[in-house]
Structures are given as structure tokens and as C-alpha cells.
Amino acid sequence: MTTTLAPHPATRVRRHPERASYDRAAIDALLDAHWVCQIAFVHDQLPHVIPTAYWRDGDYVYIHGSNGSRMLNMLQDGDSCTNITLIDGMVLARSAFSHSVNYRSVNLYGRYQAVTDAVHKAEAFQKFFDVILPGRWPEVRPPNHKETAATTVLRLPIEQAVLKARSGGPKDDQEDLTRPCWAGVLPFSFHSGAAIAEPDAVGDLNLQADLRWRQRW
Numbered sequence: 001m002t003t004t005l006a007p008h009p010a011t012r013v014r015r016h017p018e019r020a021s022y023d024r025a026a027i028d029a030l031l032d033a034h035w036v037c038q039i040a041f042v043h044d045q046l047p048h049v050i051p052t053a054y055w056r057d058g059d060y061v062y063i064h065g066s067n068g069s070r071m072l073n074m075l076q077d078g079d080s081c082t083n084i085t086l087i088d089g090m091v092l093a094r095s096a097f098s099h100s101v102n103y104r105s106v107n108l109y110g111r112y113q114a115v116t117d118a119v120h121k122a123e124a125f126q127k128f129f130d131v132i133l134p135g136r137w138p139e140v141r142p143p144n145h146k147e148t149a150a151t152t153v154l155r156l157p158i159e160q161a162v163l164k165a166r167s168g169g170p171k172d173d174q175e176d177l178t179r180p181c182w183a184g185v186l187p188f189s190f191h192s193g194a195a196i197a198e199p200d201a202v203g204d205l206n207l208q209a210d211l212r213w214r215q216r217w
């Protein structure tokens with residue numbers, strides 16, 4: 001596996017380049033920590049940004065949806081930009097100007113490819129569950145032929161990608177440091193609440209303890 005991606009004109013960070021990383025392990029760690037992305041593409045000469053679920057499998061990011069999805073159809077015909085952002089904290093400084101955000105954010109560029117092979121498609125559905133709700137796949141009814149046929153699966157190679165991240169406390173100007181004003185970081189996290197069962201649900205919620213997005217946030 002490639003360990004460091006070559007910067008591409010689209011992925012070269014100019015503003016705060018010291019916050020950029022092209023390291024595949026760092027990019028993969030961020031991709032694996034979340035499951036919601038925003039995808040930008042152009043349709044009818046207008047830019048659009050649509051949120052959707054994703055998962056990583058090896059060197060690809062996968063998405064899926066209805067065959068009737070405009071986004072899924074457009075993505076096979078043109079270039080796109082996919083963003084995943086995790087907010088780690090709000091950075092509260094002594095001056096309004098120096099307030100900031102701690103975050104990790106990945107941009108991926110390229111053209112999505114359709115997954116048409118039946119076995120690959122079936123594996124992709126299971127992988128989606130294994131990533132987002134590990135342990136649940138064996139309990140649920142798998143997609144039938146009609147559901148599978150009605151669903152498009154796309155994948156994007158992780159080739160043109162960049163991670164940008166900020167961490168740490170506020171960077172106040174020297175003259176503001178004595179101001180009697182609280183300063184520091186307000187951490188943010190993303191996690192599930194207590195499960196709410198359907199009245200006719202049978203048994204207990206059975207998920208593996210290592211829910212990625214719960215554990216890493």
C-alpha cells in the first residue's frame with residue numbers, strides 16, 4: 001500500500017500548509033472514524049453538495065443509494081470532491097479574532113466507479129454494516145435480489161486526497177494574554193445516546209463493543 005500520497009494541484013494546501021498531511025495511515029484513520037461525508041459535483045452548470053453515508057474498504061471509499069439518485073448518476077460521469085470532517089473542539093481565545101476550531105478533515109478528489117459485480121456488491125453491503133454497526137449483519141435479513149438491483153454502489157480510489165487538521169489551544173497575541181477572560185478548548189465529540197427499542201423488538205440490541213465512530217470520537 002502507498003504510505004504517502006503525492007500532492008495534486010487540487011490537494012495542495014496553501015493556507016496553513018503545516019496542517020496538511022498526505023499520509024495514508026492518517027487519512028485512513030480519519031475515514032474510519034466517521035461515516036458521513038459531503039460530496040460536491042457540478043450538474044447543469046451549478047455546483048451541488050450532498051451529504052451521504054460512506055465506508056472505507058482498503059484503497060477505496062464506497063457509497064451507495066437508489067438507482068434513481070441524481071448524485072450517484074452524476075458521480076459516474078464527472079469529477080467530484082468528497083469531504084469528511086470531524087470536529088474535535090472549539091478553541092476559545094482571549095480575542096474574538098483568535099478563536100478557532102480543532103478538527104480533522106479529508107478531501108478526496110476523483111471520479112466514482114460503479115461496482116457491478118454481484119459478489120463485490122454483496123460484500124460491499126455487508127462491509128457497510130460491519131463498519132457502521134459491527135455485529136448486526138448476521139441478525140438482519142440480507143438484501144434480496146430486487147433490493148440489490150435497485151441499489152447503486154460506487155467506489156472512489158483514495159489517490160488524490162489530503163488531510164488537514166488543527167489541534168491544541170488558542171494562539172493569542174502576547175498583549176492579550178493578561179486579559180481576565182477564560183481561554184482554552186471546549187472538546188466536542190460524536191457518540192450515540194441510549195438505544196430506544198421498538199415496542200415489539202425481540203431481544204437486546206446486539207452490537208460489538210468496538211463501534212468505531214463511538215470509540216474514536
Ligand SMILES: Cc1cc2nc3c(=O)[nH]c(=O)nc-3n(C[C@H](O)[C@H](O)[C@H](O)COP(=O)(O)OP(=O)(O)OC[C@H]3O[C@@H](n4cnc5c(N)ncnc54)[C@H](O)[C@@H]3O)c2cc1C
Pocket residue numbers: 010011012013014015016085087101103104105106107162163164
Ligand atoms: C469546522 C471547520 C471550521 C472552519 N472555519 C473556518 C473559518 O471560519 N474561516 C476560515 O477561513 N477557515 C475555516 N476553516 C478552514 C477551512 O476549511 C479552510 O482550510 C481555509 O478556509 C482555507 O481555505 P482555502 O480554500 O483558502 O485553502 P487552500 O489552502 O487554498 O486550499 C487548497 C486545497 O487544500 C485542501 N484543503 C483546504 N482546506 C481543507 C480542509 N479543511 N480539509 C481538507 N482539505 C482542505 C483542498 O484540497 C483545497 O483544494 C474551518 C475548517 C473546519 C473543518
